[in-house]
Amino acid sequence: MKTKLLKSVLGVSLAVAGLAAGAGTIVGSKHDFSTQAWTTNGQLCVACHAPHNTALGLTVLWNHTLSTATYTMYNNAFSSTINGTVAAAPAGVSKLCLSCHDGTVAVNSFGGATGAVSIAASANLGTNLTNDHPIGITYDAALVTADGALWPIATTANIGTGGTKTRAGTISSNLLYNGSIECASCHDVHNTFTVPFATAGTSGTTNKLVKISMVGSALCLTCHDK
Ligand code: HEC
Ligand code: HEC
Ligand code: HEC
Ligand code: HEC
Structure with missing residues (x-):
């Protein structure tokens, strides 16, 4: 009796989880590594965070082995x-x-252990970042003036709806990290506020984790006044 109840409850929660994906x-x-062979107990966060590992001296309780690569930056x-x-090198x-x-550290190198699972080629940006959107630039009033075609940082940016969650704010509050444009300006690593990448229904594992839709290039036009 008890087992039956547990099973049906499990069935329901799996169905909900299925719906919630993306x-x-x-x-x-x-970024859901819970079903990977190298994850224990179906953990979701451990490849990136741990509750007690400050050895690396980084914010957000970082648990993944850092890269020591030297990068070629998209600069002037x-x-x-x-x-x-x-910035001279990627930071933050x-x-x-x-x-x-950057493909130089295994995905499952975390918590001090060295793994051997490489990231898929399509998601490997490499260490030459000149074919990627620039990062590590302070987006401030001086830059807006100098560039001449960027929206002021107080412009409202709706970073969209993730399931039942919505969040709106300014470019500075939603998209910049310590005032700077970074990978996470465009991508939501946790998929919490990710919007469908292109057309309605395109989501889940193929949404590219964008914070603002690419329909009509809305993401780009949030910052660029073109
Ligand atoms: C693939 C790596 C990755 C995974 C998996 C991951 N995170 Fe994060 N997390 C990050 C990064 C990178 C940041 C900093 C950038 C940001 O906040 O966008 C961050 C920031 C955070 C923050 C601080 C900022 C905020 O959003 O409030 C919290 C709290 C957090 N993560 C919790 C979690 C929890 C809980 C899980 C598991 C359910 C998890 N994360 C899974 C990479 C990850
Ligand atoms: C200005 C916005 C922006 C910034 C900054 C940005 N990305 Fe992206 N990224 C995108 C968009 C848009 C796509 C989807 C492109 C497509 O598929 O047409 C994407 C795609 C990706 C993909 C998926 C590639 C694939 O083909 O599956 C990865 C991985 C990625 N970005 C990682 C990063 C990392 C890491 C950084 C920081 C070094 C970064 N991005 C910075 C906008 C950005
Ligand atoms: C623990 C390793 C790890 C970290 C840290 C990590 N990622 Fe990823 N990311 C992956 C893997 C693995 C994939 C899946 C690659 C594949 O198989 O296509 C992925 C996929 C992606 C994709 C493609 C999503 C899609 O739906 O196609 C984007 C975009 C992305 N990551 C951005 C980021 C950004 C931005 C950060 C930091 C804020 C980050 N990742 C941190 C491992 C990581
Ligand atoms: C969070 C704000 C933000 C978003 C979103 C954004 N950009 Fe940018 N972009 C910038 C900033 C800031 C610069 C650097 C401007 C400068 O230094 O003159 C830049 C630089 C560029 C450059 C380089 C121009 C050069 O002079 O070499 C191109 C091209 C570009 N962005 C296109 C895009 C495209 C396409 C998208 C959408 C996929 C996008 N951007 C999304 C803020 C953003």
Whole structure:
């Protein structure tokens, strides 16, 4: 009797989890590693965070082994029309993303252990970042003036709806990290507020985790006044 009840409850929760995939939760997204052979107890957070590992001295209780790569940045030595000062190397949240996405550290190298699972080629940005949107630029009033075609940082940006969750705010409150444009300006690593990437129904594991829809290039037009 008890077993039966447990099973049907489980059935319901699985169905709910299935529905929720891609609709405002990390479950079912590309960052859901809970079903990987190298994860124990179906944990969701451990590849990136741990409750007690401050050994790396980073914010957000970072648990993934960092990359020691040297990067080629998208800066004004590369593109003369870049007005902002580009950080010499990825920092802050971008450094956290690149601990997996530059392809030099295994996805399952965390908690001090060294793994061997490589990231898929399509998600491997490599260490030459000149073919990626620039990161590490302070987006402030001076840059808006110098560039001439960026929206002021107080412009309202709706980062969309993730399932039943919605969040609206300004460019500075929603999209910048310590005032800077970083990987997480465009992507929501937890999929919490991710919007359908393109057309309605495109979500889940293929939504590219964008915070603002790419329909009509809305994401780009949130910052660029073109
Ligand atoms: C693939 C890596 C990854 C996974 C998995 C992950 N996180 Fe994060 N988390 C990050 C990164 C990167 C940041 C900092 C960037 C940001 O906030 O967008 C962050 C920031 C946070 C923050 C602080 C900022 C905020 O959003 O409030 C909390 C809290 C957090 N994560 C909780 C969790 C929990 C709980 C889980 C598991 C259910 C989890 N994360 C899973 C990468 C991850
Ligand atoms: C623990 C390693 C890890 C970290 C840290 C991490 N990712 Fe990922 N990410 C992955 C893996 C693995 C995939 C799936 C690759 C594949 O199989 O397609 C992925 C996929 C993605 C995708 C594609 C999503 C889709 O739906 O196609 C985006 C975008 C992304 N990551 C952005 C980020 C950003 C931005 C950060 C930091 C804020 C970050 N990731 C941090 C491992 C990581
Ligand atoms: C200006 C916005 C922006 C920034 C900044 C940005 N991305 Fe993206 N990223 C996108 C968009 C839009 C896509 C989807 C492109 C497509 O599929 O057409 C994408 C796609 C991806 C993918 C999926 C690639 C694939 O083909 O599956 C990964 C992984 C990714 N980004 C990681 C990162 C990381 C890591 C950083 C920081 C180094 C970063 N992004 C910075 C907008 C951005
Ligand atoms: C969060 C704000 C933000 C978003 C969203 C954003 N950008 Fe940018 N983008 C910037 C900033 C800031 C710069 C650097 C401007 C400068 O330094 O002159 C930049 C630079 C660029 C450049 C480089 C121009 C050069 O001079 O070499 C291009 C091209 C570009 N963005 C296109 C895009 C596209 C396409 C999208 C959508 C996929 C996008 N951006 C989304 C803020 C953003």
